[in-house]
Amino acid sequence: MQTPLLLFAEDTPLATRVILVRHGQSSYNQQQRIQGRLDASILTDAGRATALLVAKALSGITFNAAYSSPLQRAKETALTILSSLESSNVPSLQVADNLLEIDLPLWEGLYKQEVKDNFPEEYRCWQERPHELQMQVSTPEGTKAYFPVLALCEQAKQFWTEVLSRHQGQTILVVAHNGINRALLSTAIGIPPARYHSIQQSNCGINVLNFAGGLGDTVQLESMNQTAHLGDILPKPRPSHKGPRLLLVRHGETEWNRQKKFQGQIDVPLNDNGREQSSRAAEFLKDIPIDFAITSPMLRPKETAEIILQYHPDVELQLQPELKEISHGLWEGKLEAEIEQEYPGLLKDWQVAPETVQMPEGENLQQVWSRAIASWNAIVTEFSQQPKTGIVVAHDAINKAILCHIFGLEPKHFWNFKQGNGSVTVIDYPKGVEGYPVLQAMNITIHLSGSILDKTAAGAL
Secondary structure, eight states: OOOOTTTTOTTOTTOEEEEEEEOOOBHHHHHTBOOTTOOOOOBOHHHHHHHHHHHHHTTTOOOSEEEEOSSHHHHHHHHHHHHHOSOSOOOOEEEOGGGOOOOOTTTTTSBHHHHHHHOHHHHHHHHHOGGGOOEEEEETTEEEEEOHHHHHHHHHHHHHHHHHHHOTTOEEEEEEOHHHHHHHHHHHHTOOGGGGGGBOOOTTOEEEEEESSSBTBOEEEEEEEEOGGGTOSSOOOOTTOOSOEEEEEEOOOBHHHHHTBOOTTSOOOBOHHHHHHHHHHHHHHTTSOOOEEEEOSSHHHHHHHHHHGGGOTTOOEEEOGGGSOOOOGGGTTOBHHHHHHHSTTHHHHHHHOGGGOBOTTSOBHHHHHHHHHHHHHHHHHHTTTSOOEEEEEEOHHHHHHHHHHHTTOOGGGGGGBOOOTTOEEEEEOTTGGGSOOEEEEEEEOHHHHSSSSOOSOTTOO
């Protein structure tokens, strides 16, 4: 599998990096009350402590600008982070109204149970069809219907439009709230508002996005909702969780990954670094109860899975042929320069519009989609009524297809998600196969380098 040239090598000068953080625990979080745009909620001692841990995790990153919501729980989190960064050049904090939390005026200040009891139909709509939730608001012209989630997405688009144009090629810190962070991620990647609850944002969780230009240009979600810096190896499942948790792992590095050579379905084994990455993933997950394990039968994911399972000797590894990597056909075993020479322009098409490309004597993305998603759905169905945890070890293209699938995205969004060698992604099915999945965390690689940034081989296949 090959990453487009512009997505996003460490030395790419035009990529704008955004580190997006949710505020620390607030008094209303602790009390299980709806906050919205109320500014009565303040950081708890735990919230301040985790903000310091964020600063430690961001050590070594130079920021050109920093933005926060004007609400005090976000603003204090941002100021705590900035004042604790180990840098001689820390930017001043800029407050942006477009980072305000979702506006839920009828619910703000109420305990969650009060909302459930007093607004049962509206709360059910909020949980099942958040984009359809309406509230009545008073305006100078009278009362009108208001759609909080849809309005929040428009607000997020405005923030991206304004801020990205100011900071091309720079690194910026953004500290805001659960709801607006979901909207920022959704509007950047193209996730529909109906999947609002499919994105998890933990207090002081860290997200990393890379923008090639402005909103609507190429964007990559490098990682989402990292919490290991807080002492939480993986985000906790939601209290009502009753379905499976799937840990989606990409295999460790191979020599062809390092050389940026297309491997596809050629059975290239792990190299020494790939085995080390797999060992670190095993150590990272050793205290996580694992109930089942499934892998592509190819050498590189199978060995990765076997190394991880050394701490879980009672778990039988199942082989799933439908999880094999995309067949690159006649591209396999070749470098980019060789492909460009033999198939002029087709590599560029693959990088810009991958859904349009038929690999010479290989597969297209729709074929990969069909087999990968059928396999994934079969796994979810098998364990749909069990709160068990399993690992699924596969490949870059397969993992990207699964990530697009859980958000209802088409193959044209293929490049929006990063999957580093040895990375861990956490996907929950809190309501079993019948409900939408929740992406709890994506592309965790901190166990490989100690950094919240993905340091795995750029352009790895």
